[in-house]
Amino acid sequence: MNRREAVSALGVLALGESIGAVSQPAPEIVIRGGRIVNADGSRMADVRISGERIVALGEALSISSGTRVIEARGKLVIPGGIDPHTHLQGSFVDDLTTGTAAALAGGITTVGTFAYPEQGESPVDAMKRWVDEVERSAIGDVFFHASVWPPSVGSPTTMSELAALGQPSHKIFMTRSDYDENQAAVVELVEAARDAGVVTLMHCEDSALLSAAVRQLRADGRSSLEHYAESRPEVAEVAATARATALCELTGAPMHFVHLSSERALDAARSKRTEHLPLTIETRPLYLYFTEEWLRGPEGPLYIGQPPLRSAANVASMWQGLADGRIDFLATDHAPWTREQKLDPKLDIERLRPGVSDLRFMRPVLYSEGVRRGRLSVERFVEVTATAAAKTFGLYPERGVIEKGAFADVVIFDPGLERIASAEDDPSRSDYTPFEGWAITGWPVTTLRRGDVVYDNGRVIGDPGSGKPAFRHPRLDKLPIERQAR
Numbered sequence: 001m002n003r004r005e006a007v008s009a010l011g012v013l014a015l016g017e018s019i020g021a022v023s024q025p026a027p028e029i030v031i032r033g034g035r036i037v038n039a040d041g042s043r044m045a046d047v048r049i050s051g052e053r054i055v056a057l058g059e060a061l062s063i064s065s066g067t068r069v070i071e072a073r074g075k076l077v078i079p080g081g082i083d084p085h086t087h088l089q090g091s092f093v094d095d096l097t098t099g100t101a102a103a104l105a106g107g108i109t110t111v112g113t114f115a116y117p118e119q120g121e122s123p124v125d126a127m128k129r130w131v132d133e134v135e136r137s138a139i140g141d142v143f144f145h146a147s148v149w150p151p152s153v154g155s156p157t158t159m160s161e162l163a164a165l166g167q168p169s170h171k172i173f174m175t176r177s178d179y180d181e182n183q184a185a186v187v188e189l190v191e192a193a194r195d196a197g198v199v200t201l202m203h204c205e206d207s208a209l210l211s212a213a214v215r216q217l218r219a220d221g222r223s224s225l226e227h228y229a230e231s232r233p234e235v236a237e238v239a240a241t242a243r244a245t246a247l248c249e250l251t252g253a254p255m256h257f258v259h260l261s262s263e264r265a266l267d268a269a270r271s272k273r274t275e276h277l278p279l280t281i282e283t284r285p286l287y288l289y290f291t292e293e294w295l296r297g298p299e300g301p302l303y304i305g306q307p308p309l310r311s312a313a314n315v316a317s318m319w320q321g322l323a324d325g326r327i328d329f330l331a332t333d334h335a336p337w338t339r340e341q342k343l344d345p346k347l348d349i350e351r352l353r354p355g356v357s358d359l360r361f362m363r364p365v366l367y368s369e370g371v372r373r374g375r376l377s378v379e380r381f382v383e384v385t386a387t388a389a390a391k392t393f394g395l396y397p398e399r400g401v402i403e404k405g406a407f408a409d410v411v412i413f414d415p416g417l418e419r420i421a422s423a424e425d426d427p428s429r430s431d432y433t434p435f436e437g438w439a440i441t442g443w444p445v446t447t448l449r450r451g452d453v454v455y456d457n458g459r460v461i462g463d464p465g466s467g468k469p470a471f472r473h474p475r476l477d478k479l480p481i482e483r484q485a486r
């Protein structure tokens with residue numbers, strides 16, 4: 001049974017009825033009558049797909065007898081979302097199957113996650129193992145960020161091997177208790193990454209300052225999760241962000257700061273003095289919709305992420321940054337747990353389960369709260385949920401844009417569809433969502449991943465193992481040596 005017959009067996013006839021497709025699977029698809037939205041503009045046009053690729057855009061494209069037609073009148077036709085920051089392994093409750101299913105249901109066709117080594121395994125071997133896992137279990141396409149820690153485990157060739165595997169990125173946690181003692185080796189690792197075209201992701205919270213805050217809270221007898229926000233003060237984020245920005249300036253290496261949460265941290269990274277740096281910044285949904293008050297009360301732990309929720313002024317700054325470009329894009333940091341795990345009474349400010357499930361809801365909620373409320377243009381919505389991440393992580397122009405020659409990662413998005421957000425229709429194994437009960441207007445109705453309809457009208461119909469590794473270009477836009485802080 002080939003791939004398309006497999007889809008038929010899973011009910012593609014019902015799917016055909018719902019989207020007006022011809023009943024016979026065809027090698028060619030035309031998406032007809034929708035409004036194509038890219039980061040740089042939008043227009044009414046049809047999209048012709050052959051195999052995995054977009055082969056033509058234009059008005060009233062011809063339809064031959066074998067063409068499957070997907071009607072998109074009144075809908076937006078947008079690039080498949082790209083979420084470079086998800087956790088689909090380890091003790092989190094999602095894996096590559098359920099995580100990418102949630103992503104596809106949310107209009108996200110490509111996710112980035114982490115290739116953590118096992119005990120004694122090299123970062124490159126871990127990368128190979130995880131890349132192989134994609135074609136066994138993923139439904140969406142997946143790329144990986146390496147983990148090279150302590151930095152000395154990276155041999156001189158580690159970074160070029162990662163680039164040769166098509167996975168040119170790695171992540172450093174400044175929150176590690178041994179970060180400071182390894183700082184000199186970190187500089188060398190970031191230089192090696194730069195020379196191989198590998199992006200360095202940084203989690204910017206200062207380990208020593210976090211420890212000091214925790215120590216004080218413990219001494220005061222305030223170590224329950226109620227005090228979680230105080231255990232990770234804004235200054236710890238500000239200090240680490242300034243330090244990481246200095247590392248970017250000194251080395252000229254392409255760097256990416258994950259999940260910034262505060263105005264002061266954003267100011268530390270973005271100023272007239274740093275605007276020439278090859279530096280990108282993400283924030284995450286939690287910091288756009290929730291303030292620190294949500295952390296109080298019996299359900300507070302459900303909203304815990306790292307960094308913690310901040311003040312309303314910080315929330316406003318994250319919106320402003322996302323709109324004006326100081327923040328490059330939104331990423332979920334999808335880190336799924338069950339409600340019971342999050343509310344476990346044994347947890348405290350040092351033993352906790354940070355993160356929430358977000359892949360299903362990131363794009364609908366941003367459309368509803370961002371575009372419909374006039375905070376973002378629809379083009380900027382596409383940019384911050386697809387195009388900018390594609391550019392940052394070497395996936396552009398094969399992904400992140402509806403254009404001839406690109407992969408046919410396409411989402412048919414109904415901007416007027418109103419639904420109540422509920423974990424019940426989230427394929428993630430997490431059993432709650434921070435958005436439970438929210439009235440959200442604007443949802444993906446059909447998701448195509450490389451030319452295959454893998455989500456339609458509330459059902460994920462792609463098969464586990466049909467996802468592929470998303471191979472990436474190295475980032476060669478390091479800062480010229482004369483502009484580095486030497």
Ligand SMILES: [Zn+2]
Nearest residue numbers: 085087333335
């Ligand atoms: Zn994360």
